[in-house]
Amino acid sequence: MGDPFKKVQPGDPIDGIPAETFNTFIDAALDFKARTRGRGQKATPQAPQRTIIPVKNMSGADRYRFDVLEISQPLFNINSDAGKERPMAMGVKPGGPSSKIAVLLEPAKVEEIARACVSGVTVARVKLKEKWHDWVDLKKDECEYLQSRVEPGGGYILWSTGQVGTQLVLLKISNPPPVHFPAKITSVESIGTGRYKYGFTEQEKKEKEHHGWKDKKEEDGGRSGTAFNLVETVADATCVPAKAGETVWMEEVHFTGEGGEEKIEYWFQYEEYEDDSSSSSSSGSGELTVDVPTCGMYNQCGTYIAFPQVRIHLPPGAWYESISPTLVPIYECQSSGDDSSSSDSSSDDSSSGDPSSGGCTGVCGWEWQWIDGYGMGWVKVSGECEPGCTCDPPDYLGSVPGEGATTNCYPVG
Numbered sequence: 001m002g003d004p005f006k007k008v009q010p011g012d013p014i015d016g017i018p019a020e021t022f023n024t025f026i027d028a029a030l031d032f033k034a035r036t037r038g039r040g041q042k043a044t045p046q047a048p049q050r051t052i053i054p055v056k057n058m059s060g061a062d063r064y065r066f067d068v069l070e071i072s073q074p075l076f077n078i079n080s081d082a083g084k085e086r087p088m089a090m091g092v093k094p095g096g097p098s099s100k101i102a103v104l105l106e107p108a109k110v111e112e113i114a115r116a117c118v119s120g121v122t123v124a125r126v127k128l129k130e131k132w133h134d135w136v137d138l139k140k141d142e143c144e145y146l147q148s149r150v151e152p153g154g155g156y157i158l159w160s161t162g163q164v165g166t167q168l169v170l171l172k173i174s175n176p177p178p179v180h181f182p183a184k185i186t187s188v189e190s191i192g193t194g195r196y197k198y199g200f201t202e203q204e205k206k207e208k209e210h211h212g213w214k215d216k217k218e219e220d221g222g223r224s225g226t227a228f229n230l231v232e233t234v235a236d237a238t239c240v241p242a243k244a245g246e247t248v249w250m251e252e253v254h255f256t257g258e259g260g261e262e263k264i265e266y267w268f269q270y271e272e273y274e275d276d277s278s279s280s281s282s283s284g285s286g287e288l289t290v291d292v293p294t295c296g297m298y299n300q301c302g303t304y305i306a307f308p309q310v311r312i313h314l315p316p317g318a319w320y321e322s323i324s325p326t327l328v329p330i331y332e333c334q335s336s337g338d339d340s341s342s343s344d345s346s347s348d349d350s351s352s353g354d355p356s357s358g359g360c361t362g363v364c365g366w367e368w369q370w371i372d373g374y375g376m377g378w379v380k381v382s383g384e385c386e387p388g389c390t391c392d393p394p395d396y397l398g399s400v401p402g403e404g405a406t407t408n409c410y411p412v413g
Helices: 019-036 081-085 339-347
Strands: 052-057 068-074 089-092 101-104 113-117 120-128 135-139 142-149 155-159 165-173 181-192 195-205 213-215 224-229 247-256 262-268 288-293 309-314 363-371 375-382 404-408
Touching: 052 068, 052 101, 068 142, 089 101, 101 120, 101 165, 113 120, 120 135, 120 155, 142 165, 181 213, 195 247
Parallel strands: 052 089, 120 142, 224 262
Antiparallel strands: 052 113, 068 089, 068 101, 101 113, 120 165, 135 142, 135 155, 155 165, 181 195, 181 247, 195 213, 195 224, 247 262, 288 309, 363 375, 363 404
């Protein structure tokens, strides 16, 4: 049998078209009609996909589906016809967080080209370090997965299993805007009148948010180097330099140097001034301090309420505004006696601290410990009172965990 798709010439008879040829024409027409129905489009070439592009595996090893590479450069000269019409890129082993993410959608041997998602929504393999992490980015020298993180990165998790560990997630790849990152000042060096340069090390949150910060390892993308205080660039600035050991919010600034090469500098803003007699602040150093409750209230059976606090240091010129108080109900302790006795004892100032013994000779020992559901508080660890006597915890807050104290027993009622 001859070629069923051989074209005819003008004037050639078309009788007797083979069934295979005719049915192929019909199938092609139906397929085209289905793909263009309701779109109002004509038979024009489809534009290349911009969120899924061909990427050449230059990582030095065979890669599997959902492995990740870092985009390094266009595969073809960007000024060539091929470079303009169909974007293609080279993918290399990640050098660290950079947001230049390419998630392979099919396996790729060394120097083989495969489809990869570089923007938009895709399935991706992620190592979730904490179940509350929302962001991901590349990890240095790691092609098998993206690593989750607290701060914004090159991808946002739309869905995960909610469990820590390596897993497939639904991910939105995008390039986040520049953000500040926490950094600890490690050194201070004068470079002129009122100007300093600062050594710094990037910080990251510890496993539990209230535990503070720790140095971010270089292999996890931690940055370090020299930074400058933006406030010190102001003419005649009289601010005090930042102190070694302080944590500031740093910004990575990219710009073009004199020779046309890309330069990176790190800047932060730290503003504290020398004592000024004209300052309106009542503090001798010109600094206003504010003690602020930070939640975690606990109630020791109606005896007292304690709020953990932080002290905020504000620069001169800061002001405050009086606002409505927060009302917190105090729930009384219920004893085996009548309700009125427990109410009276909880509000009687003489029942706390170290009142007169009134004939009771016992002593109670207390230790400042963590109380689940409440926070830090006094826990009775030793001592008993005689019948008809009782003791209360100390009427002050402990300073450090494990601190000990004693109170004397006193008559009930």
